[in-house]
Amino acid sequence: MASRAKLCILFSVLYILHLNFCHGQNAVKAGYWFPDSGIEIPDIDSTLFTHLFCAFADLDSQTKNVTISSSNTSPFSQFTKTVQLKNPSVKTLLSIGGGNANKSAFSSMASQSTSRKSFIDSSINVARTNGFYGLDLDWEYPQSASDMTNLGNLLDEWQAAVSSEAKNSGNPQLILTAAVSYSSKVDGLYQYPIPSISRSLDWINLMAYDFYAPDRSNFTNCHAVLYDPSGQASGSSGVAAWRKAGVAAKKLVLGFPFYGYGWLLVNANNHGLLAPANGPAGPDNGAKRYKDIRDFIAQTRGTVVVYNSTVVCNYCYAGTTWIGYDDNQTVATKVSFAKQNGLLGYFAWHIGADNNWTLSRQATQAWGA
Ligand SMILES: *[C@@H]1O[C@H](CO)[C@@H](O)[C@H](O)[C@H]1NC(C)=O
Numbered sequence: 228m229a230s231r232a233k234l235c236i237l238f239s240v241l242y243i244l245h246l247n248f249c250h251g252q253n254a255v256k257a258g259y260w261f262p263d264s265g266i267e268i269p270d271i272d273s274t275l276f277t278h279l280f281c282a283f284a285d286l287d288s289q290t291k292n293v294t295i296s297s298s299n300t301s302p303f304s305q306f307t308k309t310v311q312l313k314n315p316s317v318k319t320l321l322s323i324g325g326g327n328a329n330k331s332a333f334s335s336m337a338s339q340s341t342s343r344k345s346f347i348d349s350s351i352n353v354a355r356t357n358g359f360y361g362l363d364l365d366w367e368y369p370q371s372a373s374d375m376t377n378l379g380n381l382l383d384e385w386q387a388a389v390s391s392e393a394k395n396s397g398n399p400q401l402i403l404t405a406a407v408s409y410s411s412k413v414d415g416l417y418q419y420p421i422p423s424i425s426r427s428l429d430w431i432n433l434m435a436y437d438f439y440a441p442d443r444s445n446f447t448n449c450h451a452v453l454y455d456p457s458g459q460a461s462g463s464s465g466v467a468a469w470r471k472a473g474v475a476a477k478k479l480v481l482g483f484p485f486y487g488y489g490w491l492l493v494n495a496n497n498h499g500l501l502a503p504a505n506g507p508a509g510p511d512n513g514a515k516r517y518k519d520i521r522d523f524i525a526q527t528r529g530t531v532v533v534y535n536s537t538v539v540c541n542y543c544y545a546g547t548t549w550i551g552y553d554d555n556q557t558v559a560t561k562v563s564f565a566k567q568n569g570l571l572g573y574f575a576w577h578i579g580a581d582n583n584w585t586l587s588r589q590a591t592q593a594w595g596a
Pocket residue numbers: 288289329330331332335
């Protein structure tokens with residue numbers, strides 16, 4: 228019995244050591260910021276985050292160098308020192324690319340070792356010159372099997388380069404991340420390079436949103452559901468796909484949106500999920516920041532707000548306007564899901580859309596210490 232007790236203690240100690248030291252990274256509570264997003268850098272409440280992503284640096288399609296556009300040079304160079312005034316331990320990453328970037332430039336850059344080297348060397352240079360702690364690749368999206376192979380080479384070479392740069396400079400090694408599809412295959416077809424992601428990135432940001440939008444569906448829906456009983460796109464199915472493909476839970480960071488989409492109902496009395504609709508309510512394909520949705524709810528008499536715990540989303544409707552979005556309960560449930568499933572953390576796109584930091588605060592409270 229005595230030796231069994233000792234063995235038990237030994238295993239408990241090993242277990243605690245494993246939890247504390249095997250995964251070099253503590254929880255990630257992150258958000259993206261970009262210029263003209265509705266908040267200035269000095270107004271960011273960085274105490275609510277462990278990591279902040281500054282978006283976006285560009286890929287020059289000619290030189291294959293990472294550059295910062297002239298209008299962003301000054302804000303980006305001030306980003307890290309400014310957000311660290313309120314939270315000296317917050318880590319900043321420079322995000323490269325984004326949804327509006329030139330996909331073929333990424334594809335072309337990744338296809339040749341000389342252009343991958345231009346990308347890698349210039350990215351490190353730009354990160355160091357501007358005081359960032361890491362780099363985030365936001366290639367939306369690789370579109371073929373060869374893109375995925377080339378992406379794997381890029382990530383492995385990038386990791387080797389930041390490692391040797393850290394040894395030569397004596398600085399802490401740059402963090403490397405990527406924003407990726409919610410699921411491990413883009414469009415259900417092209418599998419991400421799983422081994423390279425696992426060995427060469429600190430983590431990946433799963434963009435678990437934009438599953439539906441008014442220009443693609445004439446039925447109301449929440450664009451970032453956590454569950455979908457009918458088996459279509461959902462945050463939980465994306466996490467399961469990445470896990471099944473072989474990526475450790477501790478490499479996964481779950482994304483949720485601080486924006487929603489508005490649809491125009493065909494019939495004001497038919498206002499549930501999957502109700503017939505006639506395209507977007509409002510400009511920008513009906514996209515609305517959380518703060519504008521809260522204003523709409525406050526200012527529109529008779530607005531009804533619903534939380535659906537089966538799919539995990541909020542929606543509200545008034546007259547023929549229907550908006551699906553993430554409110555307090557949705558965010559808290561997603562954060563708990565991420566924590567309970569052993570994920571590394573969560574991120575929000577984007578922090579300028581929050582309403583006086585209520586969702587950001589809700590998220591960090593839901594994760595706990
Ligand atoms: C996008 O990138 C491709 C490949 O590098 C390039 O040929 C094309 O000119 C770029 N398009 C724009 C609009 O810059």
